[in-house]
Structure formats: C-alpha cells, structure tokens
Amino acid sequence: MSSSGTHVTTCVLDCPDGCALAVEVVDxxxxxxxxxxxxxxxxxxxxxxxxxxxxxxxxxxxxxxRRSGVKGGGHFAVVSWDEALREIADRLLEVRETWGGEAILPYHYGGSNGKLTEELLDDLFFARLGASRLAKTICAVPATEVATGMYGKMPGVAFEDYPRAKCIVVWGANPRGSNIHLVPHLRAARERGAFVATVDPRDNFGPGEVDLHLPVLPGQDLPVALAMIDRWRQRGELDAAFLRASSHGLETLLERASDWTPERAAAVAGVPARDLVRLADRLVELSPAVVRCGWGLERNRNGAQAIAAVLAIPALLGKFGVRGGGYTLSNNGGSRFRREALLGPFDWQTRRLNMTQLGRLLDPTAGEPLSPPVKALFVYNANPVASTPGQARIERGLARDDLFTVVHEQVMTDTARWADFVLPATTFVEGTDLRVSYGDYVAGGIRPAIAPVGEARTNMQLFAALARRLGMLDPAFSWSDEELLRRAAAAVELGGGPAGAEVGRGGRQRYGFRGSPPVQFVNVRPQTPDGKVQLAPPVLGPEPYAWREPASRFPLALVTAASSRLINSTFGETSVDTLTVSVHPDDAARRGLVTGAAVKVANDLGEVHCRVRVSTKVRPGVAWMPKGAWKRSSLNGATSTALCPDDAQVVGDAACFNDARVEIELLSA
Ligand code: SF4
Structure with a gap:
C-alpha cells in the first residue's frame, strides 16, 4: 500500500462479473x-x-x-474498540449463560462475496459460541439446490463463448443491471446472426437489441417451459439418444409437461402463444444454443420447479458437447474452497433459523414463540430491513428492548440504526479478501489499496478479536489478514487444479478446464453420482414440476428486482433518491396514474408510498420496484420488503419475494 499510485484489485461485490479494478490513490x-x-x-x-x-x-x-437514545432513533456515542469489544463479549456471554448459545443469531449475506469475509472466521466464532445457524435463503437457494440435484453444479458455458451460439435465451436475468459484461457478447452473437430471446416481466433491452421478448408473468415460467417441452415431445424433437444414455427421470418430466399446451401456458403466463412456440422452435432449429438462466424466476413459490424445467432444456434437445451450447447459471461449480483444510473440521450442529423469516423470529407479536428466543442478533454483510421480507415485523423485532443487536457495517444502514452497537467495517479497497467469481472463470486476491477509513476493521479482525476475548484458542484467530489470504488461496481449487500462488499475493488468475474453456459433456460433466443428468431430482419434492397458482385479492404482481443502481442494498445511501414503482400505461390509465404522481402501493402486509413511473418496459399486470432501496427513498419510510411475504418455498425454505401482489392508487385519492 502506498499513499499514491494505481492499485489493481478484484471486485468483491455480489455480481457475476469478476472485474479487475484499477484503484487510483492520491495522498x-x-x-x-x-x-x-x-x-x-x-x-x-x-x-x-x-x-x-x-x-x-x-x-x-x-x-x-454505542446507542445513546431509544432503539431505532439513530443516536449513538463514539466508544473505543476496546470498550465495544468488551461490552459485546460480555453481553454475548451473558446471553449464552442465561438462554443458551442458540439465543445468539448471526445474520449475514451478500454484502461481501469474498471467501475471507463470509463464512470463515465468522462461522468458526459462532460455532464455538454454540450460536444458532442461519439458513441463507433469501437468494439462490432453489437454483443452487436444483442445479446440484440435476447436474451436480457442472460449470456453465463461459460468457465469452456466447458469441459462438446461434440461439441464446436469457431467462430470468437482467444483464443490463447485473452481469453487464454479458451484454457485448449478446451483441456480438447477434451480429453473427444469432437469435437472442429474453424471458422477463420487464423488457430490459432497447429496441432491436433482442429478437424476442417473452414477458412472462412472475411465477409462470414453469408452465411456459413445460409447454415447450411437451411440444418437443409431440413433434419427436427430443434428443432420444442423448437422453437414453445420459439422463434419468425423463418420464416424470414429460408426464408433467403433458398437462401444458402452448395455449394454456400462454394464457396463464400472459404471453402470446405464437411467441412461446417461436421460442420453442428456434431452440430446436438452432445450434449451438445456450440458456442463461438467472435467479429472477426462482423468487416465487414455483421457482425451484421452474429452474429445473429451464435447466432441462439443453439436455432434452441435445445441446451439450459444443462451445456455446448448454446452460449457464452460477459458475461456482468450477471452483472449490476447502475450508476444512484451512480451519480444520469444526462441529456446528445447533438449530438452523431461516433468514427469510427474520421478522417471525424476532417479532414479539409473532404467533409461536421461539425456544430459546433470539436475544442477541449479530448482523454483518447484510441490511435485512431493506433486503428481507417482512420489513414491519423485522423492525418490530429490532425495537425489542430485550434484544441485543450488533451491526458491523460500512455506512449507517436502515438496520444499523436499530443497533445497540455499530462497528465500523472496511470496504474491499481497505481490506483483504479472496474473490472467486460465480460468473467469469476468474479468482483474485484482494489486498488493501488504502488504509482503513476511520477505525474500520475487517470482519476477520473483528471476529478474531472477539474470539480471543472469549478465550477461543483456534490458531486461525491469531493469523493476520495477509496470512489468512495466503492460506485461503492455498485451499482454493480452480478448474480442478490448485490456485496459483499469485492469488495469495493479491493477484488474479483466469482459469480453464484442462487448458480450455468449459464445454459441457466434453471437459466438464455432471457431478451427480452416476454422471448423468437427473431430470426429476429428489430435491424437487414429492410432486416434481407441480405448478401452484398464485392466489391473492390484489391484482398486480410486484417484482422487486436487481437494478443498475444498487447491488442488493449496497449503495442505497447514495443511489436511489426517490423510490419509484413502474407500471404499464394500461394499468396506469385504469388507475389515473401519471409519471411522477405520489402513489400508495399496498397489500395486506403493508403499504409503500412512492412515485410512479409509467413505462412500456413493464408488462401489464406487473408493478416493478428496485430491490434493496433504503427507507429514506420512500415517502412513508417503507420499501418493497414491507410488501413481500415471508413464506418459504418447498425447496430450500427459500424466499418468495415475487409472490407479492399489490394494488396501486393515487395518494391524493
Ligand atoms: S459490480 Fe460487477 S460489473 Fe460492477 S465492477 Fe463489480 S464485478 Fe464489475
């Protein structure tokens, strides 16, 4: 670290693109x-x-x-690290002695996607405390569990191979908001004559940028995929030889698919049947064909089943075996982090609490009381008030006088305001980390470009300091961040081989699979027990591919999606000045809404007051809001999570954000 110069590092934020960054430092x-x-x-x-x-x-x-006023009032007094750590350690011990370790709940997610700052020393610390474990369910669980069940997390088609494809379907992903480096590859593919389709309730591309946009209603991706599958079966277009040799479960899938004609699926999904058929036919006719499956389609009660049906497409049509053919979901199956080689095995068998239902866990008015109740909440890499369903319940819980809350954060978030202690956290340009991208096949060591701002500390430093205070003797709690990086890099495998030493020194490494990009069923294969595709994996439950109709008395499906301004809730302090809800002109006209008007977006769970934007980008029947916006951006201090149910899916107990249904009306009405 020098006081001026350019420092090269790797972005650690929750995004598939593992960008190399040049950080210019002056004084x-x-x-x-x-x-x-x-x-x-x-x-x-x-x-x-x-x-x-x-x-x-x-x-x-x-x-x-340290909090100096009422909970949530945002009044704090500066204390020393020593004082803070002593009091926090004492309170955690007191909670453990009085209520048992499970009364302590760590809460964390994707504010950092580094190997050092998430599920490393933090996990070791909370395991040693005997704290409750957190089921990380607000994102990616259905997709991960389904992909693992079907393909064993086979590495996906590399983005740079997309221009080789003749057909690309971007399903439930918005590369304009996240994964922006896919966009030039889509453009290049089209310039070479590829057919590019998107499946999303919102049209994320400009005029002429894609060949087909199928604006499927939230929760209805499953019928669309099943109707295409049944069409292929009826027309003899399935790759029978591949399926016979390389898959199980075909009959179950085909039986479910036979419930769906293009007309029925199109009616349910609110799209023209001819477009559904066109997409199905292009997928058959054109090769290589690749499906970029995102996480948008998993955020509802049919999510896991829909992901399975979409991931089945390349297997059903025999699209594997060539560059630019197959699917991409998360590419973290291309790497492996052997945490136990770094920390040794440690046992952590306490109860697991669902992060999606934080409100139920904390809210004193929630029905069934927890035993033991959560008495200490430790939040890091997360801002649940802005990101987790059930905002009102979460805030009722955070307001409890008998709940001790610690938040380790970079800026004063909506959650940090409720804390008893707020601890300053480094960002990735001030700290050490190790990033293995889940999109690009790249890994990077991260070393500080500048000294920590103020008294910020990495969470490795925080948990190590607390652990030492509590007498935990694991050697890892005495390692420096630099040593941790070096040791962690040695525990990483990239493309089946060890990571290069440069990663441990803060450098970057692009990796392949035996020297070339991954080609599914050539140099990367399903990691299932018998190496075959499981088309009806047990994870789908007793009724694989069963469709459940959303039921609500409110007419508009609320989509809370990634935007180009926020990464989850990160950057909410600066990036969303005024919360808006976007609706189609038809829905706006019916309600007398014009762009800029103040509106109430409401359902049985709550109401959000914000501005409306009338836009043809959003399909009729949908209200679109950015996910992760902070309370300050809203006219009444409530944001989208106030409207989202905290129900859990069958698969992975995962969140169902897009099952929210709402009505919108003018505030002045
Ligand atoms: S958030 Fe994504 S696109 Fe932006 S710098 Fe990081 S990796 Fe690159």
Missing amino acids: GRVARVGPAVAEGTEFICAKVAGFARRLYHEERILHPL
Whole structure:
C-alpha cells in the first residue's frame, strides 16, 4: 500500500462479473475506480466507478458506536474498540449463560462475496459460541439446490463463448443491471446472426437489441417451459439418444409437461402463444444454443420447479458437447474452497433459523414463540430491513428492548440504526479478501489499496478479536489478514487444479478446464453420482414440476428486482433518491396514474408510498420496484420488503419475494 499510485484489485461485490479494478490513490485517498484494462476488464459498472462516494460518504461509520437514545432513533456515542469489544463479549456471554448459545443469531449475506469475509472466521466464532445457524435463503437457494440435484453444479458455458451460439435465451436475468459484461457478447452473437430471446416481466433491452421478448408473468415460467417441452415431445424433437444414455427421470418430466399446451401456458403466463412456440422452435432449429438462466424466476413459490424445467432444456434437445451450447447459471461449480483444510473440521450442529423469516423470529407479536428466543442478533454483510421480507415485523423485532443487536457495517444502514452497537467495517479497497467469481472463470486476491477509513476493521479482525476475548484458542484467530489470504488461496481449487500462488499475493488468475474453456459433456460433466443428468431430482419434492397458482385479492404482481443502481442494498445511501414503482400505461390509465404522481402501493402486509413511473418496459399486470432501496427513498419510510411475504418455498425454505401482489392508487385519492 502506498499513499499514491494505481492499485489493481478484484471486485468483491455480489455480481457475476469478476472485474479487475484499477484503484487510483492520491495522498492516501481513493480518487477514482476504473477498469484494469491490462487485466482484461474494459469497462465497469457505474456503481463501482462511484465507489469513492461510499468510502467518504457523510454516513460512513468511522468509529465504534454505542446507542445513546431509544432503539431505532439513530443516536449513538463514539466508544473505543476496546470498550465495544468488551461490552459485546460480555453481553454475548451473558446471553449464552442465561438462554443458551442458540439465543445468539448471526445474520449475514451478500454484502461481501469474498471467501475471507463470509463464512470463515465468522462461522468458526459462532460455532464455538454454540450460536444458532442461519439458513441463507433469501437468494439462490432453489437454483443452487436444483442445479446440484440435476447436474451436480457442472460449470456453465463461459460468457465469452456466447458469441459462438446461434440461439441464446436469457431467462430470468437482467444483464443490463447485473452481469453487464454479458451484454457485448449478446451483441456480438447477434451480429453473427444469432437469435437472442429474453424471458422477463420487464423488457430490459432497447429496441432491436433482442429478437424476442417473452414477458412472462412472475411465477409462470414453469408452465411456459413445460409447454415447450411437451411440444418437443409431440413433434419427436427430443434428443432420444442423448437422453437414453445420459439422463434419468425423463418420464416424470414429460408426464408433467403433458398437462401444458402452448395455449394454456400462454394464457396463464400472459404471453402470446405464437411467441412461446417461436421460442420453442428456434431452440430446436438452432445450434449451438445456450440458456442463461438467472435467479429472477426462482423468487416465487414455483421457482425451484421452474429452474429445473429451464435447466432441462439443453439436455432434452441435445445441446451439450459444443462451445456455446448448454446452460449457464452460477459458475461456482468450477471452483472449490476447502475450508476444512484451512480451519480444520469444526462441529456446528445447533438449530438452523431461516433468514427469510427474520421478522417471525424476532417479532414479539409473532404467533409461536421461539425456544430459546433470539436475544442477541449479530448482523454483518447484510441490511435485512431493506433486503428481507417482512420489513414491519423485522423492525418490530429490532425495537425489542430485550434484544441485543450488533451491526458491523460500512455506512449507517436502515438496520444499523436499530443497533445497540455499530462497528465500523472496511470496504474491499481497505481490506483483504479472496474473490472467486460465480460468473467469469476468474479468482483474485484482494489486498488493501488504502488504509482503513476511520477505525474500520475487517470482519476477520473483528471476529478474531472477539474470539480471543472469549478465550477461543483456534490458531486461525491469531493469523493476520495477509496470512489468512495466503492460506485461503492455498485451499482454493480452480478448474480442478490448485490456485496459483499469485492469488495469495493479491493477484488474479483466469482459469480453464484442462487448458480450455468449459464445454459441457466434453471437459466438464455432471457431478451427480452416476454422471448423468437427473431430470426429476429428489430435491424437487414429492410432486416434481407441480405448478401452484398464485392466489391473492390484489391484482398486480410486484417484482422487486436487481437494478443498475444498487447491488442488493449496497449503495442505497447514495443511489436511489426517490423510490419509484413502474407500471404499464394500461394499468396506469385504469388507475389515473401519471409519471411522477405520489402513489400508495399496498397489500395486506403493508403499504409503500412512492412515485410512479409509467413505462412500456413493464408488462401489464406487473408493478416493478428496485430491490434493496433504503427507507429514506420512500415517502412513508417503507420499501418493497414491507410488501413481500415471508413464506418459504418447498425447496430450500427459500424466499418468495415475487409472490407479492399489490394494488396501486393515487395518494391524493
Ligand atoms: S459490480 Fe460487477 S460489473 Fe460492477 S465492477 Fe463489480 S464485478 Fe464489475
């Protein structure tokens, strides 16, 4: 670390693109963040290009803070790290002695996607405390469990191979908001004559950028995929030889698919049947064909079943075996992190609490009381008030006087305001980490470009310090962050081989599979027990591919999706000034809404007051809001999670954000 110069690092935020970043430092401060072109990144998103705004934001947490007023009032007094750690350690011990370790709940998610800052020393610390475990269910669980059940997390088609495809279907993903480096590959593919289709309730592309947009209603991707599958069966278009040799479960899938004609599925999904048929036929006719399956379609009660039907497509049509053919979901199956080689095995068998239902866990008015109740909540890498369903319940819980809440954060989030202690956290330009991308096949060691702002500490430093105070003797709690990086890099496998030493020194490594990009069923294969595709994996439950109709008295499906301004809730301190809900002109006209009007978006769970935007980008029947917006952006201090049910899916107990149904009316009415 020098006080001026350019520091090359890797972005650690929750995004599939593992960008190489050039961080320009002047007099010890970050002046600019841009792409590290020499490392292969030609452009980066505006969010990270503006990262200095977060670093030096007026609400950056600079020192440990102890609450000095009522809970949630946002009044804090500065204390020393020593005082804070002593009091926190004492309170955690007191809770454990009085209520048992399970009364302590760690709460964390994707604010950091680094191997050092998530599920490493934090897990070891809470395991040693005997704390409750957290079921991380707000994102990616159905997709991960289904992909693992079907293919054993086979690495997906590399994005740079997309221009080789003749047919690309982007299903439930918005590369304009997240995964922006896929967009030039889609453009290149089209320039070479490829057919590109998107399946999404919102049209995320400009005129002429894609060949077909199928604006499927939220929760209805499953019928669409099943109707295409049945059409292929009826027309003898399935790759029978491949399926015979390389799959199980075909009969179950085909039986379920036979319930769906294109006309029935199109009616349920609110799309023209002819477009559904066109997509089905293009997929048959064109090869290579690739499906970029995103996480949008998993966020409802039919989510896991829909993911399975979509991931079955390349197997059913025999699209594997060539570059640019197959599917991409998460590519983290291309790497392996042997945490036990780093920390040794440790036992953690306490109860597991569902993060999606944090409100139920904390809210004193919730029906069935927990035993033991959660008495200490430790939040890091997360902002549940903005990101987790059941906002009102969560805040009722955080307001409890008998709940001790610690938040380790970079800026004063909606959750941090409720804390008893707020501890200053480093960002990835101030700390050490190890990033293995879940999109690009790249890994990067991360070392500080600048000294920590204020008294910020990495969470490795935080948990190690607390562990030492509590007398935990694991050697890892005495390692420096640098040592941890070096040791962690040695426990990473990339493409089946060890990571290069440069990763442990803060460098980057692109990796392949025996020297070339992954080609599904050639140099990467299903990691299922017999190496075959499981088309009806047990994870789908007793009724694989069963469709459940959404039931609600409210007419509009609320989609809360990733946007180009936020990464989950990160950047909410600067990036969403005014919360808006977007609706189609037909829905707006019916309600007398015009762009800019103040509206109430409401259902039985709550109401959000915000501005409306009338847009043909959103299909009729849908209200679209950015996920992760902060309370300050809303006219009544409530955001989308106030409207989202905290129900859990059958698969993985996962969140169903997009099952929210709402009505919108003018506030003045
Ligand atoms: S958030 Fe994604 S696109 Fe933006 S810099 Fe990070 S990896 Fe790149």
